[in-house]
Amino acid sequence: MKSSAKKVELAPYDDLFSTEESRQDAKLEKIQEIPLSELHPFRNHPFKVKDDEAMMETADSVRQYGVLVPAIARPDPKGGYELVAGHRRHRASELAEKETMPVIVRDLDDDAATIIMVDSNLQRESLLPSERAFAYKMKLEAVKHQGARTDLTSRRVVGKLEMADVVGEKAGDSGRQVQRYIRLTELIPELLDMVDEKKIALNPAYELSFLKKEEQAQLLDAMDSEQATPSLSQAQRLKKFSQEGHLSIDVMRAIMGEEKKSDLDKVTFTSDTLRKYFPKSYTPQRMQETIIKLLEAWQKKRQRDQER
Incomplete structure (x- = not known):
């Protein structure tokens, strides 16, 4: 004879003796101290993590106070965790010789x-x-x-x-x-590096990005042989020649060998070049005023010498 009694599903033991408050608290994100060795960089992470002066300062801060803002990571199917935010803090913790860092783990x-x-x-x-x-x-x-x-x-x-x-x-x-x-x-890596180094401005770089990869490589040779980088108008012409199928290494060298109008109209000094000739307390404005006075004095002396 079949039993008419219905199956009764029992709640888990922990649920019977936990409060609603504790159940809600279990759902909240927790900050965990995770070993640095278990934290892996984000795949194709586009931001560079350099051991520069700023990093050394961050490492000193971590050494003294610890990591104040937790990183964010997600479980890595291959083991450990993949960092989502906090790559610089991770490197600073390594330099500070820490073994762990605070991390919020999320399923993302x-x-x-x-x-x-x-x-x-x-x-x-x-x-x-x-x-x-x-x-x-x-x-x-x-x-x-x-x-x-x-x-x-x-x-x-x-x-x-x-x-x-x-x-x-x-x-x-x-x-x-x-x-x-x-x-x-x-852009090919070599040209993109020149953009990062401010040797090529953003607007010319945008135009150069339309050149074929082999044309970009040839442009590097033309730039090197002519010791010049393209202005916006030159980059636009290079792009136009490329789109028309007429861009060759000879055309590139001819364009890069042109004398730029801006080169004829002005002389530019960087602040780093001038700074070594002035006290540290001098502002850029004061350096400019001093240079103008020196040039005026030199011009007057030159005029007196010519009159003699």
Whole structure:
């Protein structure tokens, strides 16, 4: 005879003796002290972590006070955790000879993790153009996956904001500026390094990004042989010749060998060049005033010498 009794599901033992408050508390994010060796860098992390003066200062702070703001990480399927935010704090902890650092562990998919990783770094003042370029590219891909599908150069609307505008909003960059930065990722590494080093300005670099990779490599040779970097107008002409199929190494050398009007009109000194001739207390304005006075005195002396 079959039993008519219904199966009774028993609640877990812990649930029987826990309060609603403790159950809610268990859902809150916890700060954990995780060994540095178990924290791995984010895949294709676009931001450089350098052992520069700022890093040494951060390491000194960590050595004295510890890491004050917890990092964010997510479980790594291969073991340990993947850092989402806190790569510089991780390196500073290594330099400070710490064994662990405070971390908030979250279950994040690739897109959510990418957006947090990018946004947590975009507020830094000393970002290189290459860092911003690859960060914007990664974030735009993530935003695309979360919303409507489109390509990198599209300005398809997502709600009231365009997709590229969404990417640059927190950093104060327009969608158009975001797209211009993303174009820089099409430069070969050697040219992109020159942009980071301020040897090539952003606007010429944007135009050069439309050159084929082999043309960019040839341009490096032309720049080296002529000891010059392209101005905006030169970069635009190089792009035009490339699009028309007429860009050759000879054309590049001819363009790079031109004497720029700006070179004829002005002489520029960097503050680093001038600083060694003045006391540390001198401001740039005071240095300029002093130079003008010295030049005026030199001119008067030269005139007197000519009159004799």
